[in-house]
Amino acid sequence: MKILQIVPYFYPFRGGQEKYIYNLSKYLVKMGHEIHIITSNYPKTQNEEIIEGITIERHKCLGRPLRNPLTPGFLKLGNSINDYDLIHTHNEHSSAAFASYYYHRNYKINYIITCHGQLVFGTVIEDFLKNIYFNSIGMRILKNSSAICVNSILDGEYLASFNHRFNEKVELFSNAIDPRGLEKIFKNAKESDLRFALEKNEIIILYVGRLIRRKGLDYLITALAYLKTNQLIKKFLMIFVGSGEDKAFFESLVKRYNLSDCVKFTGEVSDEDLYYLYKTSDIFILPSLSEVCPTVVLEAMYFGLPVIATDIPGIRDHFNDTAILIPPRNYIEIAYSIIKLIDDKRLSKILSIKANKSVLSTYTWEKVAEKYESLYRKVINGK
Numbered sequence: 001m002k003i004l005q006i007v008p009y010f011y012p013f014r015g016g017q018e019k020y021i022y023n024l025s026k027y028l029v030k031m032g033h034e035i036h037i038i039t040s041n042y043p044k045t046q047n048e049e050i051i052e053g054i055t056i057e058r059h060k061c062l063g064r065p066l067r068n069p070l071t072p073g074f075l076k077l078g079n080s081i082n083d084y085d086l087i088h089t090h091n092e093h094s095s096a097a098f099a100s101y102y103y104h105r106n107y108k109i110n111y112i113i114t115c116h117g118q119l120v121f122g123t124v125i126e127d128f129l130k131n132i133y134f135n136s137i138g139m140r141i142l143k144n145s146s147a148i149c150v151n152s153i154l155d156g157e158y159l160a161s162f163n164h165r166f167n168e169k170v171e172l173f174s175n176a177i178d179p180r181g182l183e184k185i186f187k188n189a190k191e192s193d194l195r196f197a198l199e200k201n202e203i204i205i206l207y208v209g210r211l212i213r214r215k216g217l218d219y220l221i222t223a224l225a226y227l228k229t230n231q232l233i234k235k236f237l238m239i240f241v242g243s244g245e246d247k248a249f250f251e252s253l254v255k256r257y258n259l260s261d262c263v264k265f266t267g268e269v270s271d272e273d274l275y276y277l278y279k280t281s282d283i284f285i286l287p288s289l290s291e292v293c294p295t296v297v298l299e300a301m302y303f304g305l306p307v308i309a310t311d312i313p314g315i316r317d318h319f320n321d322t323a324i325l326i327p328p329r330n331y332i333e334i335a336y337s338i339i340k341l342i343d344d345k346r347l348s349k350i351l352s353i354k355a356n357k358s359v360l361s362t363y364t365w366e367k368v369a370e371k372y373e374s375l376y377r378k379v380i381n382g383k
Contacts, residue, residue, distance in 0.1 A: 001376055002034040004084040006096040008069050010039040010056060014242070014268060015210055016175075016295045017090060017116050022054075023178055027369035029053035036084070038077075039096070040069035066093075066126055067212075067245070074099035079107070085380050087111035088372075092138040093130065101141045110379055113142065114149040114173065117292035117314045118158060121214055135162075142166065146379045149173045149372075151292035154313035171375060174318065175293035176368040177302055177359065186275040186303075203236040203342055206281040206305070208274065208296040209288075211244030211265075216287035216310065216328060218253060223334035225257035232339055238263045239281070241274060278303035283341050283348075286310070289328050293318045298363050301355035306348045308337045318363075322355035 007021050025035045029052065041047060041058035049056050059073025074096060081087075081103045089100040089111055100111040121127050139162060142148060149171045150156045156170040209215055217240070227233050240250070240263070247265065254263045269277070278284075284300035285308045292314035300307055301322065309315045311325035319325070324341070326333040341348045 040071040110146040112147040152314040152317035176365040204281040208241045211247040222331040306351040
């Protein structure tokens with residue numbers, strides 16, 4: 001099959017969705033399929049290249065309102081769209097999804113859409129604008145798709161609450177990891193690669209992801225201030241790995257709460273450094289307000305880290321039995337969950353072992369790519 005993926009971002013842009021698209025495409029290529037990706041040239045890099053058999057074509061980004069790249073080049077394929085068997089796009093709130101809808105309406109090519117969770121920005125104005133878009137253009141994009149792939153049962157039920165016919169086209173997919181690829185990279189990881197030294201007597205707490213308010217990091221930082229002020233942990237180091245539009249805001253919170261001595265912002269790190277941090281940390285935290293089945297949680301669990309995450313759709317569906325789940329926006333629960341894992345070594349070990357087994361049995365790219373291949377064939381054959 002020849003599959004076109006129209007996506008908002010791709011490498012070198014780093015995020016869970018981009019990692020998802022890359023790994024899925026890589027495994028589909030291994031299975032003998034031709035994968036062509038059209039994306040925005042943000043951040044600016046080569047306009048065309050081939051990575052591990054994946055053909056990538058990048059177009060100029062005019063702006064990023066609500067972090068959505070406006071990319072007119074998405075609409076320039078014309079009749080060449082008929083060279084493909086199917087379009088696969090991601091998230092109804094993206095310009096990439098709108099382009100897929102445009103080609104379906106004008107050139108009769110089918111598309112499927114993978115929805116990576118319910119979008120929550122965490123600010124009143126942004127969420128208001130998102131809701132207006134979702135109830136107009138977003139709903140039209142979903143209605144015209146051949147299949148809607150979701151990462152959680154609750155996300156499927158959420159979409160069906162707007163239109164009961166969506167039940168007929170919703171398909172449940174999980175996120176995944178590549179165990180062989182992770183181990184290959186980890187073997188090259190050395191402590192000297194890190195930009196800072198880890199002290200052995202510190203409790204190392206790790207966050208990996210975008211530094212944006214939707215990730216709930218202000219509540220995590222407030223929880224750290226509560227722990228320090230009340231001297232509930234003797235010594236800890238909180239490591240934030242990643243970059244994002246709200247980094248300065250989070251750094252200002254750290255200074256305000258006098259946490260500079262126990263919080264590190266590393267920015268983007270190499271895969272070798274990242275997997276070393278997974279291996280050497282004590283706890284992984286993801287306090288997001290909106291997620292699906294995050295790659296970073298799967299990676300943390302694969303490397304044996306006990307996980308604290310928010311009790312929201314997507315997280316709950318996949319990690320209810322393998323992580324400590326807490327209410328969103330609750331810094332007190334974050335703080336006492338950290339204490340619980342530190343004090344209860346047996347619980348920490350049980351979660352670590354159980355989560356690792358779950359990841360290896362269910363959440364691998366080999367299994368997920370085979371399921372997508374089956375769906376592609378059904379859509380192309382009109383079934």
